[in-house]
Each structure stands twice: as structure tokens, then as C-alpha cells.
């Protein structure tokens with residue numbers, strides 16, 4: 487790529503280099519997985535360690551406690567080995583009953599996926615679709631729950647596919663009023679968007695390490711209320727096996743002499759999560775503010791450059807991922823390819839945004855940094871000047 491103004495791209499390469507500390511690879515501005523801070527990356531690269539012994543158990547227990555603090559719960563946390571979808575499936579299997587009627591509101595790809603996961607587990611699902619770009623409305627949830635005789639609710643906090651955050655506190659408040667057992671998909675929100683498991687009355691909340699917590703892929707932390715464990719005693723959905731049954735994970739913890747989990751764990755990943763969670767807890771409110779400030783800057787900057795934002799209503803614009811339409815005069819593949827090849831910065835396409843040319847910029851991991859967002863915007867400005875007809 488020939489550029490008139492080479493110093494501009496050199497400048498951005500320097501930003502990527504600094505963020506990556508000179509490491510090879512790309513700066514991921516996709517909504518997970520994320521580029522890791524050097525300390526977390528070092529844990530991941532540490533030679534393998536065993537998943538037993540007192541030193542390991544101490545780190546495992548400390549990580550569990552750190553996640554408890556991040557979930558804002560005094561209840562239980564299971565560090566489940568697997569991706570978010572496995573954590574969600576385990577939660578559905580472990581706590582729901584054949585007699586349950588599970589309401590699943592949806593305004594995007596992950597809400598729909600949650601419905602399908604629940605159906606695959608044999609749960610009776612009541613879908614409550616919302617129009618694209620519309621948040622899940624608490625009053626509509628309450629009305630549908632009453633109409634359908636729902637006993638449980640499963641809801642996505644942050645719709646990663648289109649950058650829309652649902653008003654979870656208000657949704658949970660309605661669920662609490664109606665006595666619904668509540669399961670939350672916080673896969674793309676945990677750590678990056680305010681979330682209060684105990685105060686909001688969430689029974690089971692499923693996250694992952696590899697998004698806002700800024701850790702590598704491999705562990706799905708799941709918070710479990712006392713009521714949820716009680717419910718698991720009589721859960722009677724079809725065969726749930728052993729690995730996907732969170733009771734197996736809970737019970738393994740009572741034999742820490744061996745190891746406090748039922749399977750071999752990805753030890754480097756756990757150590758990296760331990761470090762990443764420690765960083766979150768140095769200043770949890772500041773950590774949240776940094777995501778929100780980065781998203782605000784990205785939204786403002788993209789708007790100024792003429793990109794129509796996918797979610798127009800500020801109240802529901804995600805603080806961890808921004809989606810926008812490409813300009814009519816530009817080729818989205820060319821733009822994304824240019825970012826990747828010239829600047830080593832990777833952004834994502836919209837998911838479930840129809841045939842429309844939508845792209846997403848993640849504000850997670852090293853991307854949750856206003857300086858990185860400013861650099862990305864400057865680079866985009868440069869791209870438009872150089873390669874897009876006015």
C-alpha cells in the first residue's frame with residue numbers, strides 16, 4: 487500500500503507496537519478474544535505447571551475469590567473449563583427442570599443462540615423477540631412472563647453481535663418481582679459493564695475470561711446463588727452427564743487435597759486469569775470507566791468521520807463494543823484489510839446485522855484504552871482521506 491503520508495501509519499504502528507510491547511501479532515480490536523497486557527501474556531507463556539499441590543490450590547482459590555468480587559457476589563463461583571457456550575449449557579442443564587417454562591428475550595444473535603442452547607437441553611423455551619437495535623424492554627419481559635406463565639428467565643446482558651447493552655438491572659428487577667429463576671449471559675460484559683449479581687438478584691451468571699476480563703480463552707467463570715444450588719438438587723432435564731453438571735464442579739472443591747476441580751485445568755490460563763482479575767480489582771470502578779470512556783470516544787469519533795452508528799440511542803450503546811455502518815463510498819473489506827495489513831489492527835464485521843456493511847470495534851483488553859481508540863480513529867481518518875473518494 488502506497489501512502490502519501492507514511493509517518494501517519496508509522497505512528498499507528500508505533501501505537502500497536504507499544505500496546506503489544508513489541509510482541510509479534512496484531513492488536514485485536516475485535517470483541518474477544520483480546521490482546522493481553524504483558525503481565526497476563528507472560529503467565530500464559532509460562533512453562534506448564536501441574537494442576538494440584540498447595541501452590542496451585544492457593545492460586546485457584548484466590549482466583550475464585552477474585553471472580554466473586556468482580557461478580558459482586560458473596561455466593562459461589564465455579565471456574566468452569568470451557569468456552570462461554572459450554573458454561574451456558576452447563577448452567578441450563580444444572581439448574582432447570584422439565585416443568586420450567588424459560589422466557590428468553592432476544593434482540594440479536596446471542597439471544598437467539600441462548601434459545602437454541604436451551605432447546606437443545608430439552609427446556610421449554612418461550613421466545614420473546616425484539617426488533618433489531620431495540621433493547622430488551624423490562625415491561626415487555628414482565629408482560630410476556632405473566633402471559634406465558636414463565637418460571638425462569640435467560641437473558642443476554644450485552645449483545646456482542648451489534649453492540650447493544652440491555653437494561654439488565656431493570657429486567658432483573660421485574661424477574662425478581664415475578665419470582666423468576668434468572669440466568670444471565672454476561673459473556674461479553676463481565677468486568678467491562680456494571681453488573682451486580684447479588685443486588686440485582688441474579689441466580690446464575692455466566693462469563694468468560696477472554697473478553698472484558700482481559701485474560702486468555704479457556705475459562706468460563708459462573709456465579710451460582712444458594713437458591714440455584716438448592717434447585718440443582720431436583721433438576722430433572724434429560725441426561726446432563728458429569729462434566730456439564732456444575733454440581734460435579736462444586737463437589738470437587740471439597741477435596742482440595744487432590745485438586746479442587748473435576749478435570750485437568752489449563753493451568754497457564756488459570757494463572758493468567760488470576761493476574762488479569764487482580765488487575766481489574768486494583769480499581770474496579772476505574773476499569774469500568776475506562777471501557778465507557780473508550781467507547782464514548784469511538785462513537786464520537788466515528789460519527790464525526792461520517793459513519794452512521796448502528797445503535798443510535800446512547801442509553802443502549804455498549805461500552806465494550808461499537809458497531810457502525812461503512813460509508814456508502816467505501817469498500818468494507820478493503821478498509822478492514824488495510825487496517826490489518828498496514829497497521830496490524832484487527833476489527834470485526836457485524837454479526838446478524840443482515841447484509842448491511844456493519845463493522846464492530848471492541849473496547850476490551852488492550853483495546854479498552856482511549857489512547858488506542860484515538861489512534862484507531864486517526865488511522866481511519868487517514869484511510870478515508872487516502873483511499874475513499876469524497
Ligand SMILES: Cc1ncc(COP(=O)(O)O)c(C=O)c1O
Pocket residue numbers: 518569570571572596642644645646647671672673674694
Ligand atoms: C454474548 C455472548 N454469549 C455467548 C457467546 C459464546 O461464547 P463462546 O464463543 O466463548 O462460546 C459469546 C461469544 O462471543 C457472546 O458474545
